[in-house]
Amino acid sequence: MMEASKRRGEDRDPPKVEARWGRRAWELLEAVRRRAPLVQCITNFVSMDLMANALLAAGASPAMVHSLSEIDDFTPRADAILINVGTLSDGWLPSMRAAATAATRAGCPWVLDPVAVSASDFRLEACLGLVGLRPAVIRGNPSEILGLSSACRIRDSKGADSSHESMDAVEAAKSLAQASGAIVAVSGAVDVITDGQQVVGANNGVAMMQKITATGCAVTALIAAFIAIDPPNTLEATACAFSIFGLAAELGMDMAKGPASLRMHMIDSLHGLDEHTVTSRVNISFIT
Template structure:
């Protein structure tokens, strides 16, 4: 499949601006169960965007918290047996309470344990699933060819199975890559932009999943929320790269650009 085969709907810029303004206005409480590598970065990204992050991970607390949050992220990046129980409890509570939640299947397909857990979590109907092409392919049942957390497939390669996964799960699928593709199985939106430096800073992709969860806290149209969050990320990444000299300055510039975007 080539990009020419994809319906190229232009997502209204006004809707992206409006959704970001709503995040800044309401500071949606975002319950983040993520991996130990990216926790601090993810919290800073959400704060820069105007959301309110809460990194509640204890199994004894996650059910209560997921039920009151505006959105929940479950990221399996450094999962262990304790995390798995907490993530399942959070997913169950979110589904029961009607809290939108996002699954980030980090390195699924590369390792059996996390692949089984991620597929089990599908039972609790994530509102959105965000991953790179290899992760989405693996979650859909194909051989994604991932190298650890990195993708060896392009986002366009994963799109046909992403659409099937969206249809079978009822989730919006956001495939990250040089061009992000977001689909609900019927409609597909391409979000270009960003910069290669976004792949060189730990946690950028993972924090996008958290930002989608924050946008879901103010925007009930899951496709729109995922597109708006992805577009905000791409714009901030592009602007940050213009004034960066390397990965370190890019990380700081990205948070700066995200914090002033739309203001």
């Protein structure tokens, strides 16, 4: 979501297909609001505030629980787990592993956000180990997905930013999905989601999201909430979460004067989304 400007109105499906995606996105958002899934977030210090507020605005219930001492008691109660390695440390990695293990054992879907996976050997090995614990979704920017897919450091990787476009990482995303069994989602001008065979593009969003830290982390949290509602249809839920978040940014941009006000209006817009807006403006299409 942060890497490149979004396109509007391009590569749209025929109206019948668009209507199906819009209806599906609304059904999932309405279910999140009705059921308020509990999403446990083991995430970085930078993203906690925006992530929690995005989940609340969508109707979910966030819990920033990361202590190893609480995992056994808390994680089995959650409806979905999010693990984000943005501010990875030796102290937090055991909690991440324990939560992922508990979630997999309980059949609870969990999402991995491999932030800056290629920045260090420690970070790469940690992420590879977490992938082995069977996340339902892996969401990253193009460089992160390329790095994780090839399991080697990318020479021009720049921390949590990306030097690639999402379409550059399609084949790597498909390969990673096939190897891991996870749905792989790549943020970009078109957000790409794949199960290793079919590829879906979510086209909502605005360029200024690049100027707000942790928007990618926040959409990953929304993905966790959506897949908690419908685990068997994880690809659909992931694509719809991307478009819902991007649509909220589009609406917020209409009122924003800059990044700070966009952040505020984006959260307000996410909270206020209605059926007509979602069903008429969600823009999702099959790429292959």
